Amino acid sequence: MPDRGQLPAEIDTTKPSIARVYDWFLGGKDNFAVDRQVAEAAMKVSPGAQEAGKQNRAFLQRVVHHMAAEAGVRQFIDIGSGLPTQGNVHQVAQEVDPAARVVYVDNDPMVLVHGRALLATDGSTKVIQADARDPRSILENDQVKDFIDFGEPVGLLMLSILHHLHDQEDPAGVAATLRAPLVSGSFVAISHFCNPGEAHPASSQQAATAEKLFNENLGTGRWRTPDEITGYFGDFELVEPGLVPLPEWRAEPSFFVKNTLLYHTYYGGLARKS
Template structure:
């Protein structure tokens, strides 16, 4: 599929791109998963966090496991056939298209990331999958899902789409208005669509984990990566405004398991990230996609 791009008016820190002298969000996440697509600056940024929160790599693995369960639910139980993984990062293992297409071979997946290096790398890895495309684009761009968006060249805007915002919104500063960004995305989606979100959580003063959240945030923001904010439950739940929350709601990642047992987070770091899935209500008729 041909390349398409958006502008990138991100009011926060610009993506690292090909600048290997400073850490990039996608590459730090890759390093936390034990990947090889990262550089010394990325590993140093991760090490600064691991000094005071050694369980953060487990958080990345839990986030990946959450993604697998959510995609199996959406592609299988719910029957969604179109997926947009926004802020997707570097392709690793158990990617969105692999999970969704394992459940439904006709599932179509669009990846979106604002880092040009990441999107170029993703296109190379995914060029043999005709139902998967990697686009360069920025969530903070109001046109990201606008009428002329390249996304709608590959996905049918009149049919339900599942949007995945896994570990993305906590890298947007308050000035970018994360809740407003999600609201714009939801407005562009047809009824019957879903939005899946994970986000770093600060449980607030009085919680034994509050100081850890504040210190990890400081390490992310001030020690090389430049972003990574812990927000309150109320702030995270505000991202689902206008959506019908799927049980069990906004919960620690291991507890979002609609088809299996509830599990307790094993470490303090794992307690400090919440996830949820919301559905856009309204009547919807879903025509069957023709076999490709």
């Protein structure tokens, strides 16, 4: 657990934070008692939730590797990047090309503090504090404009962030604004909590229970339908295998664990602008 005395005043340790709850799920130490209470409550409702978080990170690593190694993308914007953990976007991309550039964007002040400390000596990576609900403030941020060449393909990551926006916060509009400046050959990667509806009734029920818990404890969390999530890719073309349960996105078959209710409650995909 971090020492409260070393943290800036804007970090509120009395209210749970999405970034810190997620850090707990990933086995990190950058969280407080209030975050662990939410995470433990989520584990009671969804005993596989910790595993689901890990599968999301594995999906992140596979999509970034695909964009960097197979499609030659050399610059990435990671919206709702979370606290630094293992296998971050810049590490995966810079393994392919050490000159690959990454801008991390998050509205949690703790992400900024930890990110900047971690990346103090890394000239290829930046962290900015901005709110996805104001996507223009991200595109117009001086550091983003200096660092990202919008004349070249960009990998835009919105992994496990859009489900933290309420419907009235217009996640489709946020995604559209962030996609708009991207040129041909760019990609959008999205992972999102999913309510699969009648296609998987038990998972749908599980999604509804988890959504209730998240909204009561964190004030945010929407499990959307596959059609709603697909809409966030706009006119970008989904690459194979499309929008699927996270472990199905180009993972080894050994990764597939189909016998959990959670399997159909967390989907991801990658789409390319042609």
